[in-house]
Structures are given as structure tokens and as C-alpha cells.
Amino acid sequence: MISLMPAAERRLSTADERRETVLRTALATFGAKGYYGTTTGEVAKAAGISQAYVYRLFPDKQALFLAVVERCFTRIRESLADGVALASSTTPDAVLLAMADAYAKLIADENALLLVQMHAQCAAISDPAVREVVQRGYARTVEYVRGVSGADEDQVQLFFARGMLCHLVVAVDAAHVDAPWAQTLSIGLRHYT
Numbered sequence: 188m189i190s191l192m193p194a195a196e197r198r199l200s201t202a203d204e205r206r207e208t209v210l211r212t213a214l215a216t217f218g219a220k221g222y223y224g225t226t227t228g229e230v231a232k233a234a235g236i237s238q239a240y241v242y243r244l245f246p247d248k249q250a251l252f253l254a255v256v257e258r259c260f261t262r263i264r265e266s267l268a269d270g271v272a273l274a275s276s277t278t279p280d281a282v283l284l285a286m287a288d289a290y291a292k293l294i295a296d297e298n299a300l301l302l303v304q305m306h307a308q309c310a311a312i313s314d315p316a317v318r319e320v321v322q323r324g325y326a327r328t329v330e331y332v333r334g335v336s337g338a339d340e341d342q343v344q345l346f347f348a349r350g351m352l353c354h355l356v357v358a359v360d361a362a363h364v365d366a367p368w369a370q371t372l373s374i375g376l377r378h379y380t
Contacts, residue, residue: 209245212233217306253320283342
């Protein structure tokens with residue numbers, strides 16, 4: 188007698204799982220080529236799905252990019268919270284320093300995140316929808332930093348200014364340039380490679 192065994196059940200990805208895959212893939216793809224240089228076809232190919240399926244998840248390239256930018260701000264917020272948890276004390280300086288260190292590690296570990304931030308800031312100049320998402324992301328992040336650190340306006344502004352300087356230093360690899368200008372820009376900044 189022959190007994191039929193049920194075929195191994197094939198687990199299909201849910202739309203939420205596919206959405207996550209597309210967002211992760213799009214982060215890397217937009218990071219590499221920017222908003223204007225990336226096509227949804229490239230994202231689909233990298234994610235191993237059809238372009239039509241990308242459009243089932245996101246109505247257009249702009250919606251996909253905006254979701255990626257939102258994801259970046261969420262990841263930054265998580266990283267800052269990790270820094271707060273590791274702060275040596277609850278003073279504003281200690282909390283800001285711990286958050287800065289956590290952010291420096293984040294952009295060293297997740298290079299695409301830094302690249303997407305820079306691309307989003309550039310696209311925000313000419314694209315109102317991108318500008319709005321970047322504004323909202325910074326508004327939430329500034330208020331989070333202010334709230335958890337207890338820092339005053341000048342300290343919060345300096346925290347973000349140094350963050351932007353970190354972007355520049357990483358982008359031009361100033362930490363590895365033996366020249367006075369690079370040393371000046373890198374003073375007091377932590378680098379993780």
C-alpha cells in the first residue's frame with residue numbers, strides 16, 4: 188500500500204513581510220543611487236520581486252522613498268534611545284554624549300542610512316513631499332532629544348550641528364585624511380569604521 192505524505196507546506200510571505208523586504212532593499216538601493224537615480228525596477232530586482240508587486244505595496248516611487256526616509260528617522264530614534272540607556276548620568280551633557288556616540292556607531296554600521304539621509308536632504312530642496320517628511324522627521328527627533336536630555340536650545344542645536352558635521356566628515360572620509368582642514372573638521376568627533 189502506498190501512503191501519500193502531505194507535501195511540505197510552502198510558507199508564503201505576507202504583504203507585511205514583503206513590504207519590510209522592499210523597504211530594506213530600497214534603503215540600500217536609494218542609498219547607493221539617490222532618489223532621482225533609483226528606479227522601482229531596480230528596487231524590485233534587488234528584492235527578488237516583480238516591479239508590479241512593488242506598486243501593489245507602494246503607489247509610486249515617491250511613496251516608496253518617503254517610507255524609506257520615515258524608516259531612517261525611526262531607526263535614528265531607536266539608536267538615540269539606545270544611547271540614552273547607556274548614558275553615564277542623567278545630565279544633559281552625558282545624555283547628549285551617549286546619544287552622539289550611539290548615532291556615530293549607527294552611521295558606521297548602517298552606511299545606507301546615512302546616504303539616504305543625505306539624499307533626502309538634497310531632494311527636499313526641490314520636492315515638497317520629501318521636504319515635508321524630512322521636516323516632520325527632524326521635528327520629532329529634535330523634540331525627542333530635547334525631552335530626554337533636558338538640554339537647552341543651544342545644546343540641542345550644537346548636538347544637531349555636530350551630527351551634520353559627522354555626515355560631512357564621513358562622506359569625505361576626513362578622518363583618514365592627513366591634512367589640517369580634515370583635522371579641524373574632525374576635532375572632537377568620534378569615528379567608527
